[in-house]
Amino acid sequence: MDTRTTSQEARPLPTAPEPGILAAFEAAKGFMPVDEGLALYAAAVEAGRLGLPLLEIGSYCGRSTILLADAARAAGVTALTVDHHRGSEEQQPGWDYHDPETVDPELGLMDTLPTFRRTLHRAGLEDHVVALVGRSPRVAALWTAPLALAFIDGGHTDEHATADYEGWAPHIADGGLLVIHDVFPDPADEFTGQAPYRVYLRALASGAFTEISVTGSLRVLRRTGAGV
Ligand code: SAH
Ligand code: MG
Numbered sequence: 001m002d003t004r005t006t007s008q009e010a011r012p013l014p015t016a017p018e019p020g021i022l023a024a025f026e027a028a029k030g031f032m033p034v035d036e037g038l039a040l041y042a043a044a045v046e047a048g049r050l051g052l053p054l055l056e057i058g059s060y061c062g063r064s065t066i067l068l069a070d071a072a073r074a075a076g077v078t079a080l081t082v083d084h085h086r087g088s089e090e091q092q093p094g095w096d097y098h099d100p101e102t103v104d105p106e107l108g109l110m111d112t113l114p115t116f117r118r119t120l121h122r123a124g125l126e127d128h129v130v131a132l133v134g135r136s137p138r139v140a141a142l143w144t145a146p147l148a149l150a151f152i153d154g155g156h157t158d159e160h161a162t163a164d165y166e167g168w169a170p171h172i173a174d175g176g177l178l179v180i181h182d183v184f185p186d187p188a189d190e191f192t193g194q195a196p197y198r199v200y201l202r203a204l205a206s207g208a209f210t211e212i213s214v215t216g217s218l219r220v221l222r223r224t225g226a227g228v
Pocket of ligand 2: 031182
């Protein structure tokens, strides 16, 4: 088949990233296992068929962004990623998920933006990503464009996870996807709280979303109704 002349619908899209992209993902700092990353990638490619941007909340050092950016490249859309780059509560000095390499020595504050930029540049994906640097609710308050996918992987307190849902889920287009990371129904499994699980339950209870896949702590829901 001559793929140059086929329509958006008929164009065969990849279901998994190429080895070079997968290697870049595995080499990147971050908090996403490979099986969950592959599920995120597949969801992102599928959602990208809507011809609308893919959005991530929680860029950190660009690990999951690599997958969204590569899926966006394949689908011919843009990946957007939101982060203030100062780290979540559990990533601050003295906490379990702290990485001293993420501290800006001049300010003595976390700054994951330089590593994020290196990660995307090295993966050759810089052109497919727009990084939004700021607090998620402040960016969401200005947002009006429809999204093919929103991936919630930001702060894990109820305040942050709820604000991410309320700020971004309404912008997911009909047929688009809501992906939530770190969903732990059993409190014995979780390390950073169950706020993402509560957001997941709320999304299902809204009647606007239908679950389509579960991979580890990653949940993929499709927007099938109104009233988020
Ligand atoms: N997706 C990443 C991990 C994200 S960690 C990966 O694959 O490795 C969570 C990130 O959310 C942190 O970088 C933190 O700075 C960011 N964050 C937490 N609360 C936020 C908020 N309210 N607004 C913007 N970013 C936030
Ligand atoms: Mg996560």
